Amino acid sequence: MTNSDAHPTNGAAAATLLATGLGGLVLGLLALAGDALPAVAKALNIWNPTGPLSGVTLAAIVVWLVAWAILARRWSTRTLDLRLIGGVSAAMILAGLLLTFPPFMDLLQGK
Amino acid sequence: MEITFRDAVTVIHGMGFGALLLLTFSGSAAAVYALSTPSSAWTPGGRDLTRLKIYFWGMAALAWLAVLAGAYVVYPWYRAHPPAGAVDLSGFPKALLMSSPATSEWHDIGMEWKEHLAWFAPLSLTAVAWLMGRYASALKDMRGVRNTVVGLLVLGFFATAVPGFFGAMLNKYAPVRGGANIVLMRGEAHDK
Numbered sequence: 001m002t003n004s005d006a007h008p009t010n011g012a013a014a015a016t017l018l019a020t021g022l023g024g025l026v027l028g029l030l031a032l033a034g035d036a037l038p039a040v041a042k043a044l045n046i047w048n049p050t051g052p053l054s055g056v057t058l059a060a061i062v063v064w065l066v067a068w069a070i071l072a073r074r075w076s077t078r079t080l081d082l083r084l085i086g087g088v089s090a091a092m093i094l095a096g097l098l099l100t101f102p103p104f105m106d107l108l109q110g111k
Numbered sequence: 112m113e114i115t116f117r118d119a120v121t122v123i124h125g126m127g128f129g130a131l132l133l134l135t136f137s138g139s140a141a142a143v144y145a146l147s148t149p150s151s152a153w154t155p156g157g158r159d160l161t162r163l164k165i166y167f168w169g170m171a172a173l174a175w176l177a178v179l180a181g182a183y184v185v186y187p188w189y190r191a192h193p194p195a196g197a198v199d200l201s202g203f204p205k206a207l208l209m210s211s212p213a214t215s216e217w218h219d220i221g222m223e224w225k226e227h228l229a230w231f232a233p234l235s236l237t238a239v240a241w242l243m244g245r246y247a248s249a250l251k252d253m254r255g256v257r258n259t260v261v262g263l264l265v266l267g268f269f270a271t272a273v274p275g276f277f278g279a280m281l282n283k284y285a286p287v288r289g290g291a292n293i294v295l296m297r298g299e300a301h302d303k
Binding site: 012027031047049050056057060082 | 190226227231241262
């Protein structure tokens with residue numbers, strides 16, 4: 001057995017990365033939706049002292065954990081194209097970061 | 112030397128969790144470098160691996176503590192609405208910042224970005240901690256996984272440093288203050 005044969009497959013890493021990308025994207029999308037749409041902000045206001053932020057972050061965490069669990073279960077024994085999954089995840093994270101940036105939020109809403 | 116209860120909690124949130132987390136990034140970078148460089152003979156196992164896992168899970172824990180304390184303890188004090196007609200806004204930091212064009216952007220950009228951006232840190236650092244537990248010994252040979260760890264660490268650093276900067280500036284212009292006074296030390300009034 002060579003040294004590389006002894007290494008685990010990269011599927012679990014791909015699952016972790018893609019789930020983090022999804023969580024970040026959901027965080028950004030919900031932050032924008034909560035800022036743009038009063039009805040969404042009201043729905044996300046699950047704990048009044050913290051306001052819509054409570055729902056935005058809870059939803060993003062749930063999506064992140066559920067996606068991670070599902071992807072890890074499917075991919076943990078597989079070897080995947082981590083470059084492709086890394087690119088997709090990076091794009092989602094970048095989009096999530098941009099969507100949380102207030103001047104970009106305002107630009108999208110035409111403010 | 113006194114500090115209010117809200118000041119103390121804000122210090123724990125920003126300095127105790129946030130700033131301590133920022134300090135740990137240098138150690139994580141050194142560990143990842145030592146595990147990745149071809150000339151390194153370090154292959155952690157046994158006690159080394161356990162300590163490495165504790166370190167990275169500790170970073171993730173600090174990130175979670177920072178955002179949870181921020182969002183669920185400090186932020187409600189920050190965004191509390193002043194009663195109608197209130198003149199003294201010192202107990203209402205958001206309203207105080209919004210009351211002047213010279214400070215309103217600290218809220219509109221600083222707090223509005225910080226409150227969301229900071230959550231990328233626990234997500235990415237939890238992922239890093241988990242990846243280090245599984246792949247620490249293989250980072251040297253698995254380039255894709257190594258790039259994933261480094262990328263997530265950079266994201267975690269960005270999502271800690273930027274909110275940390277804005278948190279410090281927000282607290283300069285509109286401190287979260289109030290509650291019982293905690294006396295740290297008694298002194299004497301004097302001219303010099």
